[in-house]
Amino acid sequence: MTSVATIGRERLTACHDGRAGNARQSLALAHAVSKQVDECVLQPGLLARMFAPHRWPHPSQPFGRAFEARLAQPPHIAIGCGRQAALATRLLRARGVRVAQILDPRLDPRLWDLLIVPEHDALRGGNVVTLRGSLHPVDDEYLMRALSAFPALALLPEPHSVVLVGGPSRHAAFELPAFVALLKQVAACARAEGGSLSVIASRRTPSAWRQAVYATESDLPGVRWRDTGDGANPYAGLLAYADRLVCTPDSVNMLSEAAATWAPLYLWSPATIVGRPRHFIDTLLACGRARAWDCSPQPFDVQPLRETARIARTVRERLFLQGSAD
Template sequence: MSECWIVTDGHAGNVRQAVALAQALGFPAPQQWNLHTAAPWRWLAPRRLPMAAHAFGAVFAQALAQPPRLVIGCGRQGALASRLLRAAGTKAVQILDPRIATRHWDAVIAPAHDALIGGNVITPLCSLHPVDAAWLATARHDHPELGALPGPRSVLLLGGPIAAVALDANWWRSVLALLERLRAADGSILVSTSRRTPAWLRAAAGAMLPHTPGLRWLDASDGENPYPGLLAWADRIIVSPDSVNMIS
């Protein structure tokens, strides 16, 4: 059994942060649990309701009898699972504000914008991620075709609208104006969208500046997302302001 478990709801941003921390702590292949939480525990996680050990199904409930040395949770569902494992004797680290008292974990890592304060709280400026010099070197090796594009290489990373950020037509026009200025200096433009990018914005990104060298990755139909290579070969990066994970 792995000495380190990752417990999350399976969302890519949560998994990425938890795995990055595990690997930084010397656990290159932590056991990952993508939790499917049953009601009513899903609604109130990470609060411990009666029979909470059964919130994630029989397999996880049985696994509590043989807990790992360390568990890293991310998100509210992961917070409930890591809390249960701590009660079973595991050292527990929670990533992101659990929305309840932090005393239920050995350490809580919450980005500065969460404004969470506590004796066991660590507050990085942004989200955790695996990107370092070695990661970038591997990405350059895996994506030599991007390095062959003319420089400077401008990378545009697109997310999707949220309550605080519209990402509407006016915003897109301002992005296009910026890209037009960058194109005047030659080079290439590389674009990657996310699952949250609305269809109209994908279409607009695919149609823009058709004669400019570069790459447009709009969805899975374009093959594997070259995101690591984009970061590794970028001379400048433009990120839509809707996601702390993307900006980090």
Template sequence: MPAPAPALWTLTDGAAGNRRQAEALAAALAGTARRDLVLAPRAPWRWLAPRRVPGAARCFDPALAGGPAAAPALAIGCGRQAALATRLLRARGTRTIQLLDPRLSPRHWDLLIVPEHDRLRGENVLTVRGSLHPIDDAWLAAARATWAPRLAGLPAPRTGLLLGGPIAQVPWTPADLDALLDGLAAEARASGASLLVTGSRRTPAWAVQAVHARLGSLPGLRWFGAHDGENPYPGILACCDRLVVGADSVNLLSEAAATHATLHAAFASRAAGRHADFLAALRGSGRLDGLDAAPLRELPRAAAWVRERLGLGDPPSPTATPVETVPIRRA
């Protein structure tokens, strides 16, 4: 007989931000083994997700095609594609938690957790400030233990610059980036500080070139992909005195806000819509613009709410548990 499915699944499209949120909540909820599914839904259903149109059950293959016996007790989805998968699993008896606004009525899921700058509200909806992530004091201590010896040669104070990329709601330009880099470089030269810069998959090539050109030989490090070695992102969060984060990334801002470093949002004047709302909430909490507010960490509150609403009992012990990652490809 095949082995039983783990009691908890996470379902995402594989995007780093979506995986990070779903897996962080899963780890906080359950000390049992889990399965992390990476979805690649077929057209035309992926275009219409999370709407459950005729034939939607054929959207995913093969792990979601089984009968009730193959379904987990609990599933956590993050993102629009995952919202269709969690709907399908709920029809087979799985209790479902959906992260981010699925743009449909909350009645299609057991529980939803959405950023407060989204508009979704409901009796089964919890709003959180920013995004979920695993960063707490234990996470930071582990990152510091790994990275502090590698960064010890960089002069203090250390400033970390976390770059994403321009988006419709935060359309920063080459001129905006040049002004930011010139200001940081002038500060570093005046104080003898170091600059540690990382990019993301959304960081355009012209931004990478600008960083290298304008920061030149200033002490620090620059990381824009695997060709630059191991990603120093955990070390930057754990070891920097100040963090400057692009206003285009709610995920990066949320994680930086969970540290003890002072926090500034780059390109904040360009932000509109939900991104501007999130920046206003961070500023109102005292966590932004260099103020010394307590770290912002929403995961414990979200996990406690889920456990209470679903009757899941006590949180897990910190011991490691088996995790299986399953890519679900199109046939």
């Protein structure tokens, strides 16, 4: 029997397709579960791209040589995220690997040992675990490392307001003038307080919004980051040093990471969000972890929302202690 003492020494493979969101979730959970993490970036062939997570007769190297090596020498545990990884974890499970799959694969949940899905998804079942938001690596250790990695941010005047920028999506139909108005509001607040303002774009941010980020109140101390052309990505440092976080509400991943910090979180125009992310935003507001941005924000007590550690405990309980030989 695998004992509690052996947890963290079993080999664990994190599978993903290289997409940033899938990679971040699978790796964050894997590292929270075990100290022996092996990353496998899948390289799907044509049939895998077409059929995953469904299987087809006699698949040959569906994900390239790196994955074939894992099939030849299976790990003890595998964690996957995304549609391609859902097929990869199915194939590994057929080799005796205990597997957890992140996000709804749209197939019978019994094909995996454990499924991990956001609360706003409808999937439920005996081996289905739900979480608020998404999985990520942000915890106190992450924030402490970021403080050390970005010491220059400590020199910015306080309070330090940080705006995390996503972009328009099918759930959030934002226009550029409204976004510019938000930046001006946060800048005015920072200036009135004698503080600083940092604004950081993301992969989803349109080019016109990036230009607005760069042009925001250039005389106000702080960081304006559009992409790697502006230097190393300061995202982790800004999360750690923020006295206030203001977020566009389009990304559950970004909101989940912001909610895991110790900074008060303010959401820009949360009522405009439609679709499944609406549930997570309503949860953040209802539990008091976030408030709507109102141009004159008042500080409030914060309890970080950190689901990764809770889900990791569940994975250990459900998969490590199922009775495999050590």
